[in-house]
Amino acid sequence: MSSNLHLWLRHEARPTERRTPIVPADARRLVEHGVTLTVEESPQRIFPIEEYEAAGCRTAPAGSWTSAPRDAVVVGLKELPDEPAALEHRHVFFGHAYKGQPGAGALLRRFAAGGGTLLDLEYLTDEQGRRLAAFGFWAGYLGAALAVLQHRGRLTAPLTPTTREELDARLRPADGEEEVTALVIGALGRSGRGARAAFAAAGIEPTCWDLAETRDLDRPALLAHQVMVNAVLATTPVPPFLREEDLDDPARRLRTLCDVTCDVGSPLNVLPVYDRTTDWDEPVRPLRKEPPLDLIAIDNLPSLLPRESSTDFSAALLPHLLTLDAGDGGPWDRCLDRFRRACRELGVGRGAPGAAEAEEEGTSVEEGTSHG
Numbered sequence: 057m058s059s060n061l062h063l064w065l066r067h068e069a070r071p072t073e074r075r076t077p078i079v080p081a082d083a084r085r086l087v088e089h090g091v092t093l094t095v096e097e098s099p100q101r102i103f104p105i106e107e108y109e110a111a112g113c114r115t116a117p118a119g120s121w122t123s124a125p126r127d128a129v130v131v132g133l134k135e136l137p138d139e140p141a142a143l144e145h146r147h148v149f150f151g152h153a154y155k156g157q158p159g160a161g162a163l164l165r166r167f168a169a170g171g172g173t174l175l176d177l178e179y180l181t182d183e184q185g186r187r188l189a190a191f192g193f194w195a196g197y198l199g200a201a202l203a204v205l206q207h208r209g210r211l212t213a214p215l216t217p218t219t220r221e222e223l224d225a226r227l228r229p230a231d232g233e234e235e236v237t238a239l240v241i242g243a244l245g246r247s248g249r250g251a252r253a254a255f256a257a258a259g260i261e262p263t264c265w266d267l268a269e270t271r272d273l274d275r276p277a278l279l280a281h282q283v284m285v286n287a288v289l290a291t292t293p294v295p296p297f298l299r300e301e302d303l304d305d306p307a308r309r310l311r312t313l314c315d316v317t318c319d320v321g322s323p324l325n326v327l328p329v330y331d332r333t334t335d336w337d338e339p340v341r342p343l344r345k346e347p348p349l350d351l352i353a354i355d356n357l358p359s360l361l362p363r364e365s366s367t368d369f370s371a372a373l374l375p376h377l378l379t380l381d382a383g384d385g386g387p388w389d390r391c392l393d394r395f396r397r398a399c400r401e402l403g404v405g406r407g408a409p410g411a412a413e414a415e416e417e418g419t420s421v422e423e424g425t426s427h428g
């Protein structure tokens with residue numbers, strides 16, 4: 057089988073990111089389908105480069121995507137390094153650039169400057185708008201697991217990647233352990249299901265809220281839970297679940313808050329009670345001292361279970377990578393439309409100030425999409 061598709065799996069710039077969107081077993085299937093797959097060396101990726109070589113992939117030094125052939129599609133997960141200023145390729149990754157997040161405009165301008173395209177994995181959807189490949193389950197699983205460990209005084213920092221077996225062993229309740237009241241919001245989603253699974257592993261039966269239960273938000277009921285995991289995917293602004301004054305409510309029993317959603321800085325944020333995420337070195341930040349309220353808001357939770365989360369994600373992504381150049385009005389075209397819309401909304405693209413260089417070279421965001 058032959059294909060003109062050249063995928064370039066990049067090294068992740070973030071040192072704690074051990075996941076990959078393509079695992080070696082799926083790399084082999086891509087190669088068998090005639091796809092050219094170049095894999096960058098990456099010291100932290102959970103799968104060693106030798107497994108990709110054995111699967112028939114080419115290899116390249118970390119970060120060399122910047123000089124990849126122009127028609128190669130650069131595939132990754134999280135943020136690009138700050139350089140180069142102009143992005144020429146098609147890029148598949150989570151750009152976090154369409155909800156007004158900090159840095160969103162700067163990223164889109166880099167694409168406009170180079171004539172490249174962002175095919176954002178968050179917007180790879182079916183016709184009903186459902187995500188086709190997502191890490192949500194493991195994000196929710198980790199979020200609830202860390203919240204329980206913190207609540208039971210068993211969370212140790214810094215956090216390090218682990219396996220599900222190890223994590224579940226730590227979650228199992230000790231004899232005579234105090235019962236915990238927990239709440240999952242967004243309980244019907246992927247992260248919500250993961251959170252419920254982790255609570256089950258910890259012997260806790262959480263209250264489950266989704267859209268129906270938050271429409272007329274009962275904040276006193278929310279504050280009556282000791283542990284809360286927020287796992288919503290906000291698409292339209294709603295009243296915040298917690299406000300500063302709720303944290304000072306004397307009736308508050310809430311002690312541990314885990315925000316899996318991590319929309320901090322976005323106008324859609326349902327938890328505007330903190331201004332920056334936490335991380336693996338300092339996973340917990342106190343929001344109140346007396347009585348305590350601890351926050352966990354880590355935006356790369358699934359990386360803590362890199363093997364499990366990469367394997368699930370890659371399996372979901374693989375069939376779509378095989379149709380990346382189909383041009384059939386399918387999910388990738390929807391990604392492209394979303395990118396173009398974001399550029400238009402920002403005034404980036406042909407004729408916009410950020411696109412000056414691209415226009416000089418005779419390319420634009422629109423034309424840049426036809427690479428390869």
Ligand SMILES: NC(=O)c1ccc[n+]([C@@H]2O[C@H](COP(=O)([O-])OP(=O)(O)OC[C@H]3O[C@@H](n4cnc5c(N)ncnc54)[C@H](O)[C@@H]3O)[C@@H](O)[C@H]2O)c1
Nearest residue numbers: 192195242244245246247266267270288289316355356357
């Ligand atoms: N922290 C991390 O590492 C990490 C990793 C992956 C995903 N995420 C984030 O987690 C969030 C959830 O992702 P997902 O894959 O589970 O999404 P999903 O679409 O599968 O589920 C979201 C759920 O939230 C519900 N919801 C939306 N608005 C709500 C509201 N106002 N009240 C109650 N419920 C509401 C939806 O009905 C749905 O059931 C997203 O914001 C995603 O970006 C974070």
